[in-house]
Amino acid sequence: MTDTHAHYLIVGSSHAGREALAAIRMADPKGRLVMLSREGRMPYSPTILPYVASGRSQPDRVGLADAEWFTENAAELVLNAQVVAVDPAARAVRLADGRRWTYDKLLLATGAEPVVPPVKGLDRVRYHVLRTLDDALSIRERSTQARRAVVLGAGLVGMHAAETMAAAGLDVTMVEMRPHVLAEYFDPKASALIRQTFERHSVRMMMGRRLLWAMETVPGSCRLGLDDGTELEADLLLVAAGVRPAMAMLADSGITIDKGILVDDRMRTAAPGIWAAGDVAQARGFLTGVPVVNGTLPEAVEQGRIAGMDMASDPDLIPYGGGIPLNTYGFFGRHAMAVGTAAVPEGDGIETVTDEGNGQNGYCRIVLKDNRLIGLAAIDRVMDAGILWRLILRRTDLSPVRQQFLSHPLETARALMSRGWR
């Protein structure tokens, strides 16, 4: 046994890795447990970054786990340890600086990294992405000098960032090639409500537009050309056009990958002794049965827990039920949430019931199939997202309470769930 051998080796120190670590320690208090992180900082969540960029959250107060936590869990955190290669046959990983770690069981929880679309001239202008704390700090610094910001992409990253920049007093424009914001979570009507709120807060929302070229004007600033001929000036350009799983280190490993690292319902990869969880993993989709990269924080937690339990042979493990889209979203003091396939159109056995609250009292769209809930999106309504998630995963039959559910989803969902509370 060497000092660079771990019984459990976890790569990545964010939600999936942290949850796996905790789960391993619940079942196995002893086996040596080492977490490798590419970062030079203590663990933090990417989700917090828009708030670091805006100054609302202090970078030294966003820790997911501190040194004390690692001590309590008898685990070691190795910083500045970027894994560049995995050798499943030798049960070893190689780091960027040449160091090597061996393992009995390996978890890849390396998350995702931003995708930068191939736009003419983009590589010659200054632009930002938002995935690491350094990214956030550099946006924060730039915001103090910038006046005009352009955000490319109206997904969660872009929307969060646009809001915090607008709140910081910048003149913000969003460019999104799809017709709607947050299109993977919300149907067009709900999206429109969210978009209008941004517009009311003076964010320019340019939907259905594509960025064609970028060109530096003065150092740090650029001009952007869209497909409809519009030209925009930006002192701060944020590219939030999507993410892809961070799995470059698997290039020659022989591990099966597709859009992400393919895993089974115990988060096992095709290679013995290697698990993957979180944004890097491609696991079974609940509603389709087809493996998907989910890319949300709650799923990273869920998968991290399952991977950790399986690595430590915890007999209480319940295999993954499958992932569904999940999100809660606070914006400009309002609250939106989407659980399941809340954005799908009607038809093909899918029923939808929309309550637009007379344009005053929020919004709620319920999506049913065979009298079972498959999706629900709401804006400014009190809803227990966690309860709805479980009603979907349990395929709870709503026929006996269908009318109540449609008119009073909060109360009816609680009533259904309450049967399992004792």
Added chain:
Amino acid sequence: MPSQDTIRFIPERCDGCGDCMTACAKAKGGASRISIVGSGGGGWDIALCRQCGDPKCVANCPAGALDKHYGSGIVGWSQDLCVDCHLCTIGCAYGGIVFESAAGHVQKCDLCDGTPACVPACGKGALEHLSAAARLHETHADKEDLFVPGLSACQGCNSELLIRHTMRRIGRNSVVAAPPGCIPGMGTVGYNGQTGAKMPIFHPLLTNTAAMLAGVKRQYERRGKDITVVALAGDGGAVDVGFQSLSGAAERGERILFICVDNEGYMNTGMQASGSTPFGSWTSTTPVGTVERGKSTDGKYLPQLMMGHGCAYVATASTAFLDDYHTKLEKALAASRTGFAYLHVHAPCPTGWRFPAAMTTEVCRRQVESNFVTLWEFTAEDGLRFTHAVDRPRPLSDYVGMIGKYKHLGNAEIERIQASVNRRVAFLKGFCRQPSAAE
């Protein structure tokens, strides 16, 4: 993980009035953090933070704004650190953390720093603030566990729990006797030359436990040593076969503590009836068939007999009320320095009584809440005092209905047990010291 305070909800008592919610909203200013839920069929439940041991809301928080405090047990929320992403609400299956638009952020129960406002506001007794486990943990967690791991008690048996608590408290400066029964059967006195306890422990005969302990104690006293001497006997070893030596030792005022762990029968030898087995119980010697309908006579109530022995201290206990047990154990240990102390602890047996192993504590609780088991203590000077008087007892069927050994009983038989329970409570009340005219 330490034990923690919790709010208990008793659905049968809730009428959905919502007074708890009003009280919470008033105490916290804004929306209530406890929410009454119509659970269908006219029943009620509560959506409330369970202060989970392994909370998913905390795991889902990207901001470090939620935190499980392992001292108080409370899942705390920091407004300062919260960034209003509401991802915590996805983690919760209890409706325990909810976004409130009026407040503009999520809210959850924090147990009001140990005095929850909702509990006294409930006029129906449907909410209880349980804090005993946390207090017990504080006092006893650091004491050495003198019972070895890996003992082979049946799943769900509360004797192990009881013995661990007892041994922790009495410590190594003790001698324990465990006569034949489930307690030595699970390995307490050991197997193959290895003992199950980290203190001197021995295995007397079923008939002579109290007599042997009396001798042990006297010998130590003669040598000027103050040793705690305790019997851990079953009901067979106390109520029936061991009664003669127990009665004699009590009458002589031997300075020992005799604990009877009453599972209402000879369970380790195949569930035969004992003198303690209640009326109606199925056992292997009181079968249920076309002629017999389980035990045809009432059980013998030993704690009451012990009151007539001039003991220094007599008390009953239940493991669903461990704080009450610890208080009594304390008093009994003190009393055993001057005379005979007797504790009678009820031990529902999942294997022999036929109920699910996970339900033992609930069974214990219902025994007490239905008055089938009464919790009291007695000294000659102060008379009898109920330590957990039940003002609104549950119907006996709530308890009997959980237990397989009573499955065959009809209403008439349950009424007969109810009547004897009522008689016993009335009878015990007669031993309470009457307030004098001056009081």
